[in-house]
Amino acid sequence: MSGIVITISAVAVLALSGTAFLAHPQFGKTARGERLERIRKSPNFKDEHFQNQEVTTVMTGESGMLSNMAKFVFGKKPDNLVPKEGEIEVIKTDLRQLPDSGDLYVWFGHSSFLLRLSGKTFLVDPVFYKGSPVKFVNKPFPGTDIYKPGDMPDVIDYLIISHDHWDHLDYKTVKELKEKVQHFVCPLGVGADLEHWGISVDKIIELDWNESDTTSNIHIHCLPTRHFTGRGLSNPKTMPASYLIETPERKVFYTGDGGYSDRFARFGEQFLGIDLAIMENGQYNEDWNQIHTMPYQLGREVKELKAKRLVTVHHSKFCLARHAWDEPRRNEQKAAEEFDLELLTCKIGEVVKL
Numbered sequence: 001m002s003g004i005v006i007t008i009s010a011v012a013v014l015a016l017s018g019t020a021f022l023a024h025p026q027f028g029k030t031a032r033g034e035r036l037e038r039i040r041k042s043p044n045f046k047d048e049h050f051q052n053q054e055v056t057t058v059m060t061g062e063s064g065m066l067s068n069m070a071k072f073v074f075g076k077k078p079d080n081l082v083p084k085e086g087e088i089e090v091i092k093t094d095l096r097q098l099p100d101s102g103d104l105y106v107w108f109g110h111s112s113f114l115l116r117l118s119g120k121t122f123l124v125d126p127v128f129y130k131g132s133p134v135k136f137v138n139k140p141f142p143g144t145d146i147y148k149p150g151d152m153p154d155v156i157d158y159l160i161i162s163h164d165h166w167d168h169l170d171y172k173t174v175k176e177l178k179e180k181v182q183h184f185v186c187p188l189g190v191g192a193d194l195e196h197w198g199i200s201v202d203k204i205i206e207l208d209w210n211e212s213d214t215t216s217n218i219h220i221h222c223l224p225t226r227h228f229t230g231r232g233l234s235n236p237k238t239m240p241a242s243y244l245i246e247t248p249e250r251k252v253f254y255t256g257d258g259g260y261s262d263r264f265a266r267f268g269e270q271f272l273g274i275d276l277a278i279m280e281n282g283q284y285n286e287d288w289n290q291i292h293t294m295p296y297q298l299g300r301e302v303k304e305l306k307a308k309r310l311v312t313v314h315h316s317k318f319c320l321a322r323h324a325w326d327e328p329r330r331n332e333q334k335a336a337e338e339f340d341l342e343l344l345t346c347k348i349g350e351v352v353k354l
Helices: 002-017 019-023 033-041 065-074 171-177 190-196 263-270 295-305 327-339
Strands: 104-107 113-117 120-124 156-160 181-187 204-207 211-213 219-223 242-246 251-254 276-280 309-313 351-353
Touching: 104 309, 156 171, 181 190, 181 219, 190 204, 204 211, 204 219, 263 295, 276 295, 295 327, 309 327
Parallel strands: 120 156, 156 181, 181 204, 251 276, 276 309
Antiparallel strands: 104 113, 104 351, 113 120, 211 219, 219 242, 242 251
16 A cells, blocks of 8 residues: 555645656666666566566455545544554664674564674665655654664665565665665665665665575575555556575565465475564555455465464554554454464564574
8 A cells, every 4th residue: 555655645746846856866766778678588577567476456445546545645534543652662772782693683663674693684674764755644653763774783784675665665764874785685676776876786686586695695585475566656667575584594584565375385385494474464455455464364374484483564653554553463463363373572673582
C-alpha cells in the first residue's frame, strides 16, 4: 500500500506545485544505458516491467485504486490508528558502543533495522526522516523517530535496500550515510537511484533474483518476493526483493514487502537451517492481499521457511493501512502460538543478542 499512498502524495503536490517538484532528486532516476540493457536481459523483466513469479493484482477489492486511495486519505479514521505519545516504548542505544563480538539485532521501527553478524554491520531499509516525498503524509508515530543517520555506527559494511518505495528507501538518509557505507546492496534498477544520489558505482552491488554476492565469506542472496515498486508516476524499471544473509555461523532471512506465495517453502528447502526470519507484518488489507502478508498467513510463511526464530517488522512507525497501530503485535503472538514458533519481541532501539 505504501507506493499507492506515495502516488497520492505526488499527485496532490504536483497539482499544487507543478512539475518542478517531481524533478527533485529524491524521486530517483530511471535506469538507462548499460544498466537498462542488463535489466532487459533479466528473465524476470517482460513488457518493460519486472514481473512477479505469480499472477498478481495490486488492488484485489471491489473498489478501484482511485476509490481506495480516496477512502484512505479522506475517509473516517479509526481512533486507534495512531498511538498516543509514549504508547510505543523506545530505547536510545549508543550504537557506536555495541559489543565487538556476538551477533545482534536492533530495530528502528517499521522495516529499518541493524544486524551485526560475524563482525560485520548490516543496515537494512533505513528510513530516518520521512516515508513519503512530503512531510505531511506518512509521518512517523509520536516518539518513534529518535534515530538519525548520525546515530549509526561509524562503519556500515553493507546497507541493504529491499525496494524503492519511500518507506524503505529514504533519499536524505542515504545521502547522510553514504560516507559510512562500504557496500550498497539493492535489487536490479534501484542502483540508478543510488548512483543519481552520488553513490559511487564501485560501491553498488545490484542483484537480480536468485543472484548472490559471494565476494567474501558472507553471502548475500537476492530472492524473489511478490510486490511492486516505484517512487513517482513513471515506469520505475525497478524490482523488489527479499534477502538471505548467510554467514559461517548463521542464516538470516528478510522478507522485504510481499504477499504470500510458495516461495517460502522453496526458500525453506534451498536454505536449510534458517536461524532468524525477519518478517513483514503490518500495512495489510484485504483490498491489497496479494502484495502484503495477511495476518493469517504470517505463521504459515515462517513454518514453511523452517525458521528457528521469528521477529516482525513493517509496523509501529508509519500508518499505511486501516488496522489498529498495535494489531501487528497481537498478530505475531497469535501466529507464534498457533504454529509453535519462537518469537522475539523487541522495543525500538533495544539490542537483541542472537
